[in-house]
Amino acid sequence: DTAVSQTPKYLVTQMGNDKSIKCEQNLGHDTMYWYKQDSKKFLKIMFSYNNKELIINETVPNRFSPKSPDKAHLNLHINSLELGDSAVYFCASSQGLADSYEQYFGPGTRLTVT
Amino acid sequence: KQEVTQIPAALSVPEGENLVLNCSFTDSAIYNLQWFRQDPGKGLTSLLLIQSSQREQTSGRLNASLDKSSGRSTLYIAASQPGDSATYLCAVTQGGSEKLVFGKGMKLTVNP
Numbered sequence: 001d002t003a004v005s006q007t008p009k010y011l012v013t014q015m016g017n018d019k020s021i022k023c024e025q026n027l028g029h030d031t032m033y034w035y036k037q038d039s040k041k042f043l044k045i046m047f048s049y050n051n052k053e054l055i056i057n058e059t060v061p062n063r064f065s066p067k068s069p070d071k072a073h074l075n076l077h078i079n080s081l082e083l084g085d086s087a088v089y090f091c092a093s094s095q096g097l098a099d100s101y102e103q104y105f106g107p108g109t110r111l112t113v114t
Numbered sequence: 115k116q117e118v119t120q121i122p123a124a125l126s127v128p129e130g131e132n133l134v135l136n137c138s139f140t141d142s143a144i145y146n147l148q149w150f151r152q153d154p155g156k157g158l159t160s161l162l163l164i165q166s167s168q169r170e171q172t173s174g175r176l177n178a179s180l181d182k183s184s185g186r187s188t189l190y191i192a193a194s195q196p197g198d199s200a201t202y203l204c205a206v207t208q209g210g211s212e213k214l215v216f217g218k219g220m221k222l223t224v225n226p
Contacts, residue, residue: 004157040218041218045213045214045215048212055212056213090157090158102160102163103148103160104160105158105159105160106157107156107157108156
């Protein structure tokens with residue numbers, strides 16, 4: 001059983017398009033995250049949701065809009081895609097807030113904007 | 115602003131060696147420190163989590179230590195194996211922010 005899953009695994013699209021990445025966790029965790037790993041492999045947090053409530057928005061452009069329909073899902077919608085959005089996006093979850101609990105990561109979605 | 119550094123960026127060793135991976139952070143006001151492993155094209159796997167009140171954690175051949183006052187952590191890998199080849203990332207949960215701040219990782223290659 002996959003604990004944290006993401007779809008799609010690969011996404012190739014053109015500049016200006018709108019796309020979504022889906023994330024689901026079956027661990028019963030309360031907190032979910034989105035991270036971006038750039039071409040230099042540097043991993044940086046984008047968003048964090050706890051019980052469907054946004055608790056971290058790390059100065060991400062408002063073209064990026066996370067949506068959490070329930071505790072098990074945190075989707076990422078990106079409008080007007082730009083070349084610089086090309087990266088690997090990771091979803092993660094933890095039992096509670098990051099100060100006490102380890103985070104479990106999904107396999108990543110490699111987004112390529114052409 | 116918290117910065118996490120891992121030096122060196124890459125390490126290549128023969129099988130069987132005991133290894134020490136280093137991580138340093140600039141702000142000691144952390145909740146915890148977590149070590150991850152990332153295999154090529156894959157997500158991150160959590161290896162060990164050390165709370166700020168702890169000094170070390172052990173799991174199998176892995177032992178992680180934390181010296182919060184000096185801003186350092188080490189991950190010790192005993193009797194390294196080719197299957198240990200991966201990128202190892204260190205991350206700290208910054209106090210008051212609930213977010214993980216990552217180092218850039220260290221790519222380990224264990225040669226048979």
